Amino acid sequence: MNLILMGAPGAGKGTQSEKISERWSIPAISTGEILRAAIKAGTALGQEAKTYIDDGKLVPDATVIGIIKEYLASDKCQNGFILDGFPRSIPQAEALDALGVKIDAALSIEVADDTIVKRMSGRRVCSCGASYHVQFNPSKVEGVCDKCGAETYVRADDAPETVTKRLATYHAQTEPLKAYYAEKGLLIEVQGQQEVSDTTRLIFDALDSISV
Numbered sequence: 651m652n653l654i655l656m657g658a659p660g661a662g663k664g665t666q667s668e669k670i671s672e673r674w675s676i677p678a679i680s681t682g683e684i685l686r687a688a689i690k691a692g693t694a695l696g697q698e699a700k701t702y703i704d705d706g707k708l709v710p711d712a713t714v715i716g717i718i719k720e721y722l723a724s725d726k727c728q729n730g731f732i733l734d735g736f737p738r739s740i741p742q743a744e745a746l747d748a749l750g751v752k753i754d755a756a757l758s759i760e761v762a763d764d765t766i767v768k769r770m771s772g773r774r775v776c777s778c779g780a781s782y783h784v785q786f787n788p789s790k791v792e793g794v795c796d797k798c799g800a801e802t803y804v805r806a807d808d809a810p811e812t813v814t815k816r817l818a819t820y821h822a823q824t825e826p827l828k829a830y831y832a833e834k835g836l837l838i839e840v841q842g843q844q845e846v847s848d849t850t851r852l853i854f855d856a857l858d859s860i861s862v
Contacts, residue, residue: 657759676730756831
C-alpha cells in the first residue's frame with residue numbers, strides 16, 4: 651500500500667502512522683526524518699538541504715522531492731510506504747505525480763482547530779525523544795521523563811500562538827490537497843476521536859476497504 655497521510659498539525663498523524671506501519675508492515679516516512687538522515691549521511695542533496703536549514707530557510711521543493719525520490723527507490727519501500735508530511739502543497743503533489751509514484755489512497759485525519767490547540771499545548775517532550783501529554787499520556791512524575799529521568803519541556807512549536815499560526819498555514823497551503831486527491835478518487839476522510847484507539851479502528855476499517 652502506498653499511502654499519503656494528511657491532517658493538520660496535532661491531528662495525530664505521527665501516532666496513526668506508526669499503527670498503520672505495524673499493521674501493514676510498510677515504512678512510515680516523515681519528511682523531517684529523511685531530511686535529517688540525508689544530512690547525517692552527507693549526501694549531495696542532504697548537504698544542500700543543510701545549507702538552507704542552517705540559514706533558517708525552508709528547504710526548496712526540488713531538494714525535498716529529490717531526497718524523497720531517493721528514499722522511495724530504496725529497498726525499504728519495495729512493499730509500500732506511508733508519506734507523513736509530504737506533499738504539503740499542490741505543486742509538491744504534482745511533482746510526486748511527475749515522478750510516476752503510484753498512490754493508493756490519501757488519508758486525511760479530521761480534527762477541529764480548537765481541539766488541536768488544546769492537544770498541542772499539553773504536549774511535553776524530552777531530549778531523549780520521548781513525548782508525553784499532561785492529559786492523555788502523562789509521565790509518571792510531572793515534568794520528568796519516564797525513560798531517562800531528564801526534565802520534560804514544551805516545544806516552541808506547541809505554544810498556543812504558534813499552533814494557531816501553523817493551523818492557518820495548513821488551511822491555506824495543505825488543505826487544498828484534499829480536493830486534489832478527491833478529484834482522483836483517492837481521498838479518505840476519517841474523523842479523529844478523543845481516544846487514539848478509536849481513531850485507529852476507523853482508519854483500519856477505511857484502509858481495509860481498499861483493494862490494492
